[in-house]
Amino acid sequence: xxAPLLLFLGLLGTAPAPRPRLVVVITVDQLRADYLxxxxxxxxxxxxLLLKRGAxxxxxxxxxxxxxxxxxxxxxxxxxxxxxxxxxxxxxxxLDSAAPLVGVTGPxxxxxxxxxxxxxxxxxxxxxxxxxxxxxxxxxxxxxxxGRAKQQVYWYVGGYxxxxxxxxxxxxxxxxxxNGRRLPFRAAGATWNLLLPARAYPxxxxxxxxxxxxxxxxxxxxxxxxxxxxxxxxGVPSMDSLTxxxxxxxVRALALGSRGAVDLxxxxxxxxxxxxxxxxxxxxxxHDQVLRLDRSLGLFLQQLFxxxxxxxxxxxxxxxxxxxxxxxxxRAEGHRDAQRVNVDSMIAAxxxxxxxxxxxxxxxxxxxxxVLLPRRGELAxxxxxxxxxxxDVAARLRAVPGVARVDRPADLAGKDTSDAVVRRWxxxxxxxxxxxxxxxxxxxxxxxxxxxxxxxxxxxxxxxDAHVPLIFWGRAIRGGVYGERVNTVxxxxxxxxxxxxxxxxxxxxxxxxxxxxxxD
Ligand SMILES: [Zn+2]
Numbered sequence: 001x002x003a004p005l006l007l008f009l010g011l012l013g014t015a016p017a018p019r020p021r022l023v024v025v026i027t028v029d030q031l032r033a034d035y036l037x038x039x040x041x042x043x044x045x046x047x048x049l050l051l052k053r054g055a056x057x058x059x060x061x062x063x064x065x066x067x068x069x070x071x072x073x074x075x076x077x078x079x080x081x082x083x084x085x086x087x088x089x090x091x092x093x094x095l096d097s098a099a100p101l102v103g104v105t106g107p108x109x110x111x112x113x114x115x116x117x118x119x120x121x122x123x124x125x126x127x128x129x130x131x132x133x134x135x136x137x138x139x140x141x142x143x144x145x146x147g148r149a150k151q152q153v154y155w156y157v158g159g160y161x162x163x164x165x166x167x168x169x170x171x172x173x174x175x176x177x178x179n180g181r182r183l184p185f186r187a188a189g190a191t192w193n194l195l196l197p198a199r200a201y202p203x204x205x206x207x208x209x210x211x212x213x214x215x216x217x218x219x220x221x222x223x224x225x226x227x228x229x230x231x232x233x234x235g236v237p238s239m240d241s242l243t244x245x246x247x248x249x250x251v252r253a254l255a256l257g258s259r260g261a262v263d264l265x266x267x268x269x270x271x272x273x274x275x276x277x278x279x280x281x282x283x284x285x286x287h288d289q290v291l292r293l294d295r296s297l298g299l300f301l302q303q304l305f306x307x308x309x310x311x312x313x314x315x316x317x318x319x320x321x322x323x324x325x326x327x328x329x330x331r332a333e334g335h336r337d338a339q340r341v342n343v344d345s346m347i348a349a350x351x352x353x354x355x356x357x358x359x360x361x362x363x364x365x366x367x368x369x370x371v372l373l374p375r376r377g378e379l380a381x382x383x384x385x386x387x388x389x390x391x392d393v394a395a396r397l398r399a400v401p402g403v404a405r406v407d408r409p410a411d412l413a414g415k416d417t418s419d420a421v422v423r424r425w426x427x428x429x430x431x432x433x434x435x436x437x438x439x440x441x442x443x444x445x446x447x448x449x450x451x452x453x454x455x456x457x458x459x460x461x462x463x464x465d466a467h468v469p470l471i472f473w474g475r476a477i478r479g480g481v482y483g484e485r486v487n488t489v490x491x492x493x494x495x496x497x498x499x500x501x502x503x504x505x506x507x508x509x510x511x512x513x514x515x516x517x518x519x520d
Contacts, residue, residue, distance in 0.1 A: 046297025072320025
């Protein structure tokens with residue numbers, strides 16, 4: 001914590017209203033919980049403030065198997081597992097061609113697959129005047145935290161913040177004005193240097209497996225071409241500052257928290273994910289990214305406190321998932337069987353056999369560790385014994401080096417849920433969703449797909465991918481470090497309790513009563 005920020009908080013001790021004026025939910029894409037310990041001494045901004053003054057849950061999880069962005073974001077304010085939100089994987093996340101983007105070209109997006117309600121719906125039912133603003137670098141990061149609500153929802157596409165026709169037919173003046181500054185385009189040729197002197201970073205900066213073997217040492221530079229720089233911008237720390245500046249612009253334009261109702265601001269910061277994929281969780285780049293994120297969040301929180309008074313803002317910080325290192329790095333650390341596992345050609349071979357017997361092309365799909373057979377009935381109708389095909393695929397998968405186990409979802413139902421892999425798959429897969437098999441890799445191995453660059457990645461039911469930060473901060477929060485095991489599905493019920501709201505449906509999470517201060 002830096003002295004000015006503490007002093008500054010001390011000066012803001014005006015009498016707070018009984019309820020917060022604004023609920024702020026910050027999701028950092030791919031922020032592993034251990035980063036906060038690793039860099040703690042250097043966190044002097046927003047992360048430092050939240051760690052020092054907040055209720056810090058040190059053992060928190062996205063406790064489901066497919067630890068990807070879309071399912072992770074959907075748990076945070078719904079209080080429900082992917083099996084219940086319907087958001088099971090990125091590839092079947094928010095993309096929707098029936099909801100084209102407004103003013104730019106790119107894939108349309110909407111919460112079409114999201115089932116049920118979320119925190120904002122409960123807030124709006126109690127306070128019809130409540131509003132939500134949700135922003136992110138990514139469509140799924142902006143859309144899923146507020147469920148199906150048609151509110152102010154914006155994400156970044158090619159240099160501009162936009163929305164889709166699900167939400168609006170045109171962009172409001174404040175968004176157009178912000179876009180009109182063209183900050184990402186004007187960053188063409190800009191350099192990303194280390195924030196601190198090089199001796200503050202113990203990590204090596206010369207690992208050739210990083211960033212596909214190109215440009216893996218500091219300084220990094222954006223393309224001199226402005227349109228290309230606007231695309232690359234998602235991968236440099238300035239993108240998070242831009243997202244936070246855009247959120248603050250929206251707070252002002254919409255007068256959030258200033259109209260008598262409690263409003264919701266959801267911000268999902270995407271750059272940690274891009275940097276983590278490209279350079280890995282043990283890189284100098286991710287270290288610098290987290291320090292810069294900390295500083296950007298510090299400025300952001302200061303501005304919120306000036307606007308509302310620090311006692312009138314309720315803050316949650318968490319992540320949608322963690323990340324597994326590059327296998328090269330893991331092997332060097334002693335995890336000898338860490339490897340990239342690809343089963344595309346095996347699945348293609350099975351499909352080719354099925355095509356010979358039944359026609360119809362690609363019956364089986366493999367995605368995110370799941371074997372899908374959406375047209376099972378049709379295949380059975382062609383006289384194929386589908387159960388024996390599935391059993392054969394399971395046997396072939398089990399023989400692939402790096403695969404730890406392969407299960408049929410139905411077989412997991414009675415199993416011991418103290419086994420994290422069993423529990424996380426049960427939380428993941430809805431019944432009757434066409435998921436025939438679920439495959440889990442050995443720790444430190446990762447799935448790879450043909451024709452994609454070799455990155456560090458996430459998506460396993462491992463603690464590396466599932467363990468995330470969870471911090472609450474606010475007047476009604478009892479600060480401290482809490483060691484019991486909790487989950488991101490606990491966030492929504494806890495916020496509901498803090499605001500006296502009634503969730504509209506059964507939830508999977510619990511109220512974290514231990515972090516709620518006695519009323520004063
Ligand atoms: Zn990612």
